[in-house]
Structure formats: C-alpha cells, structure tokens
Amino acid sequence: MKKELWGQTLFLDLFDCNYSILTNKKKLKEFGIKLCKEINMIPFGKPIIKRFGKGKLEGYSLMQFIQTSSITAHLDEYGLRAFIDIFSCKTFNVNKAKNFCKSFFGAKKARYRNYYR
Numbered sequence: 001m002k003k004e005l006w007g008q009t010l011f012l013d014l015f016d017c018n019y020s021i022l023t024n025k026k027k028l029k030e031f032g033i034k035l036c037k038e039i040n041m042i043p044f045g046k047p048i049i050k051r052f053g054k055g056k057l058e059g060y061s062l063m064q065f066i067q068t069s070s071i072t073a074h075l076d077e078y079g080l081r082a083f084i085d086i087f088s089c090k091t092f093n094v095n096k097a098k099n100f101c102k103s104f105f106g107a108k109k110a111r112y113r114n115y116y117r
Contacts, residue, residue, distance in 0.1 A: 009085065012082075012111075032047030034104070035101065
C-alpha cells in the first residue's frame with residue numbers, strides 16, 4: 001500500500017519573547033491573521049483567543065482555523081515563551097513561518113521541528 005502525504009506540522013518554540021505582545025489580545029489577533037497571509041493559508045473564521053489558567057500557568061492561547069487545518073499558539077508570559085503549532089494538509093514554507101513568528105514576538109531564540117505526516 002502506497003502511503004500518501006497527508007499534511008505538514010511545524011512545532012515552534014520561541015524564547016525571550018516581548019512580554020507586551022504575549023499579553024496583548026489585539027496583537028495576538030493580528031498575529032493569527034498575518035501568519036495566515038505569510039504562509040499562504042486561508043483563515044476559516046477569526047482567531048479564537050482565550051486567557052485562562054492560574055499563577056504561572058495563566059496566559060493566552062490562540063486557535064486560528066485555516067481551510068486546511070489549524071494554527072495554535074500557547075503563550076507563557078511568565079517565562080517569556082511562545083509555543084506555536086501549525087498543521088496543514090497544504091504544505092507551507094517553514095522558514096517563512098519560523099522567521100515571521102520569531103520577528104512578531106520579538107523572540108531572541110527559536111527551536112523547531114517540522115514533520116510530514
């Protein structure tokens with residue numbers, strides 16, 4: 001049985017991010033919309049952004065559905081980190097995604113893994 005490519009997943013961890021962006025709901029909405037444009041994805045609705053948790057675990061999470069799957073981001077304002085996952089049945093440019101996210105959040109360091117499924 002021949003296996004066909006189903007999709008691509010990028011796991012991106014950003015470090016030493018800008019606190020004022022990690023805690024700004026308006027900027028996070030902008031992030032969801034602009035990332036779609038940057039990697040040539042079509043948004044399915046507006047970004048869903050919620051703040052929840054307690055203590056050091058309190059922060060924002062974002063979900064942006066795209067026509068070919070989803071983008072999620074979980075933000076750690078205490079540790080100045082952002083954890084972004086992009087899954088799409090349509091391939092995308094990893095470097096564009098990584099560079100955009102790193103720049104948007106003002107991250108000093110990024111670590112990532114890209115998988116084809």
